[in-house]
Amino acid sequence: MRNATSSSTLCLSLLLSGCAPGAASPDPNAPSDPGPAPVANGPQVAPQGGNNLLKNSDFEDGTSLPWTTSFTAPAAGKAAVENGAFCLKIDEKGVNPWDAQVRHREMVVKRGHTYTVRFKAWASKPMRVRPKVGMAGPPYAEYWSSTIELKTKPQRFEGAFAMSRDDDPTAELAFHMGGGLAAEGGVTICLDDIHLDDPDFKAPPPPPQVNLPKVRVNQVGYFPGLVKKAIVKATPNKPLAWEIVREGKESVAKGTTAVFGDDPASGEHVHVVDFTSFAKVGDKYELRVEGETSFPFNVRKDLYGKLKYDALAYFYHNRSGMPIAMPYAGEEKWARPAGHTSDKSVPCAPGTGCSYSLDVSGGWYDAGDHGKYVVNGGISVWTMLAQYERAKHIGTSSADFGDGKLAIPENKNGVPDILDEARYELEWMLKMQVPEGQPRAGMVHHKVHDEKWTGLGLAPHEANMKRFLRPPSTAATLNLAANAAQAARIWKTLDPAFAEKTLAAAEKAWAAAKANPAVYAPPSDNQGGGPYDDIDVSDEFYWAAAELFITTGKEEYQTALTKSKHYMAVPQTGALTGSGSSTSMTWQMTQALGTISLAVVPNKLDKDLVAAMRSSVVAAADAYLGILDAEGYRLPFKAGGSKKYPWGSNSFLLNNLVILALSHDFTGKPKYLGGAVEGMDYILGKNPMVQSYVSGYGSNPLKNPHHRFWANQVDAKFPTAPPGAVSGGPNSGLDDPYGQAAGLAGCAPQKCFVDHIEAWGLNEITINWNAPLAWIAAFLDEKGRL
Incomplete structure (x- = not known):
């Protein structure tokens, strides 16, 4: 997931809401200047024939979709439909013309066709605007553009162009308004009656209205x-x-x-x-x-017999550095060449204090973009390995994830397949460790990603943007320490050499973190990747100490445990959102991971202390059951004091289901199993959106998650998502421009959602959300078959 200041397109600081009361908006009813004014040389403008590619031209229904805004820091502002026009209020104009813009996507511009551009525009102050038709992503080729002068009274503009390039199935019409184009001191620009006409275009009939069941x-x-x-x-x-x-x-x-x-x-x-x-x-x-x-x-008893495998297949599909091939891909449409083979030599980002390059190939792409992040990989790997350890020590379904059970290339190597999948990420995390002889040796680079954000409709092997290592962080270092220690005990008999390697890396990382206890990833490091910043790593120290103690039994790690303020802790509210939403664990809040491992995996603590660890888990589960009974839709999750749902609310819920499931394991009480069942009901359709938040499951499944490759909604040459991907779900923050433009302002928390690929704040998918989906699907399948 991303935190509240990042996303797969988070280089854009995006706002879209109602204009502030009293905002000085131009009057759309003022007399227009005589026109229309030409905006570019080109073919003769054809008579308007109603063949408009744009899905919203006059804004008469009070909404702007699919028009959205984009502000690139330091540009800032907001937009709204006012008096039947789409108005952008620019507070800070930024540096470049494109730093403040509005745009319309979801259309195809075809080679050999002639297009007419028409619109009406005005501003609260005289200024310039640059409309353009072109590519929606790099290299941003333009098929037509012009710079026009706006006045305070509405003017009509028109122009035309012939498309001489290959068909563009993801074209956009954008209006750049920032930088040197914008007026000083703030300005409002309004657009209306916008057309992009093609005489050969015939608009498809509107989709039938879907009435969702009550x-x-x-x-x-x-x-x-x-x-x-x-x-x-x-x-x-x-x-x-x-x-x-x-x-x-x-x-x-x-x-x-x-x-x-x-x-x-x-x-x-x-x-x-x-x-x-x-x-x-x-x-x-x-x-x-x-x-x-x-x-x-x-x-039926086998409800989740397939889902438990599909949820894990998500990770194979998002592997970096290797081909996704048949038969493992499931269908040919999901097969693709290896992505980012250039990761075999990635340099440190300029100005970050190191001058080397590392082989950081492999691993999983984190979310809809192509970044790879240690702290998000950390909780994902832990969840996958914890699923294995839970089944081994207190469950009955270990064989379900043994060798040959998953559709992955390693499924005939004599090792449980769930471990093979986790190892693919672990191997990458080990490569992120700073080598000997370099400053901060033993620490771990926080992340690796593209220099800038890439666009939708991009297969990993087609991506060619420069990629850089970001600096090490204490949080990333402790994530590796915890995961590698966990791996060392699991692979001790399966692959002693790998176990020895991971334990050495874990202890080196622990020592490096102790020597550098406050090296934090900056929240501003969000160009091309999410920052994943965390300024309290006391919980990561506790988690890493727990995993190292279980694996080694060393007094040093037991002392670190008992002295930690998080000793035996299983939180019931999450610090991640700042709103106190109910959850026990996130990528930024990891103390529960250590307590759960101590409660599940045999270790040197006496039985009374292990019982106390388990009691902490059960206490959190009891709190969640109380929440479930107080919620109309009977889910063990609620918003905090803000009464708003956080980014990735479904993942908060899924992690709570893990707590409930473990409490059933520890106590045998049916109420905890029942709570886990009801929470899964919400994920799979028992919610006010009547939405199954998992692709491929239910009558109204998730269809359009935010993903570069599973991008069929923006370009038919790309596939839809395979089954088993879970959306982050409702997010009251409405952090992306699509969600802001969807008329969701003031939405009830559980209704702040739209299933659209552009809605990255609402409909993102990530490794740390799919990991608990796989965990709980396996648990419920095990219990449901009894």
């Missing part, structure tokens, strides 16, 4: 012997009759709802349907309440 269920299904609940959006304050029907015909169960009432997180008045007693195995059931019918669902 009866919300887990769209994958329910286990026969476990809790089964659904939510109904309904206004009455009295119980309502419900029934379950099979294939739209046979009625198989009946009952009445329980009124929950107003639910602030969803902004709805809801009822709860409890059909736990219905245990008849079957497919294509529907739940009906007062004339409303749910999506179909199944009742």
Whole structure:
């Protein structure tokens, strides 16, 4: 994931909301100057024929989508639809013309076609604007552009061009307004009646209106012997009759709802349907309440038998430095050549204090972009290895992830496949360690990524931007110490040489972190990659000490544990968001990882201390069950004091489900298993968006996550996402321009979501979100089959 100041396009500081009260906006009803004024030389302007590529031209419905804004720091401002025009208020104009802009994408410009550009524009002060039609990403080739003079009264402009280049399936019409173009002291620019006409273009019919059911269920299904609940959006304050029907015909169960009432997180008045007693195995059931019918669902024991593998396949698909090939890719459309083979020699970024290059090839791409980050890899690797250790020590499903179980190239090497996948990232993390003889030897470089942000619709092997190592950090160093120590005990008998290598790296990293305890990644390091900044690494010290103690039993690490303020800690609220949202672990808050490892993996602590560790986990689970009962949609997650959902809210929930699952392991109490089941219900469709947040699962699955290669929505030559990728989900921050332009201002927390590839703040996918999805899918599959 990213924190609140970064994303896969976070070089852009983006705002889109209503203009401030009293903002001095130009009057769109003022008389226009005589026109139209030509904006460029080119072919003769064709008569307007209604063949407009733009999906929103007049803003009469009060929204701007798919028009969005882009501000590149230090430029800043905001936009809104005002009086039927799209207006951009520039507070800081930045340095370059493109530092402040509005743009329209989602269109194809074709070779040999002639295009007419028409629009009306004005500004609160005289200034210049540069409209252009061209590529939406590097190298930003332009097919037409002009610089025009705006006045305070509306003017009409028009021009034309013939497309002489190859078809561009991801073209954009943009208006650059920053830098030397903008007026001094702030200015507002308005656009209206915008056309990009092609006489040969015929707009497709609008997609049919989809009416989502008011009866919300887990769209994958329910286990026969476990809790089964659904939510109904309904206004009455009295119980309502419900029934379950099979294939739209046979009625198989009946009952009445329980009124929950107003639910602030969803902004709805809801009822709860409890059909736990219905245990008849079957497919294509529907739940009906007062004339409303749910999506179909199944009742069966093997609900997640495929999901537990698809969620792990996500990591193979996002491997860097190796071909993604058949048969492992699943389908030919997901196969691709190796990406970023240039990572075999990556230099330190200029001005960062080192002059060497390292082979940092391999590893997983972090999210929708092509960056690789140690701290996000750290919690992801831990989760994957913790899944293995939990199954080995207290579970019953180790064989499900043994050699030959995953579709990966290493599935015939005699090693459990889940370990092979984790090792692919571990090998990369080891390469990020500063070599001997260099300043801060033993520390770990924080990240490696492109010099600048890349655009959507880019296969890894086609990316050619310069890449740089960013400086070491204490957080990254301790992540390696923890992961490598964990690996050393796991591979001790499987590959003694690798175990020895990882333990040496772990202890070297620990010593380097002790010598450099406050080297932090700067929050401003967000050009081409997220900063992943963290200025409190006391939790990483605790986590690393726990893993090193379990593996070595050394007194040094036990002392570090017992002296830590995080000793036995399992937080119940997350510091990451600053809002106190309920969660126990994030990439930035890792103390629970150490406590969980001590509670699960045999170690030298006496049994009373291990029991106390387990009690800490259970206490957090009890808190989450209390939250579940207080939430209308019955999920063990809530927003903090701000009442807003954070970026990646689904990952917070998934990590909470891990806590509940472990508590069931430790106590055997059904209530914790039930809580985990209900949390997964939310992820798979029992939510106010009626959205399965996992690709390929449910009647309304995730379709358009933010991803460079799974970019079919912007360019049909790229594939859709394979099954098993989980979206970060609702985010009240609306950090991306698409989400801001989608009319979501003031959204109820659980409704701050849109399934669109441009909505990186809402619909990002990442390794540290898919790892707990894989963990909990495996756990529930194990328990559901009993």
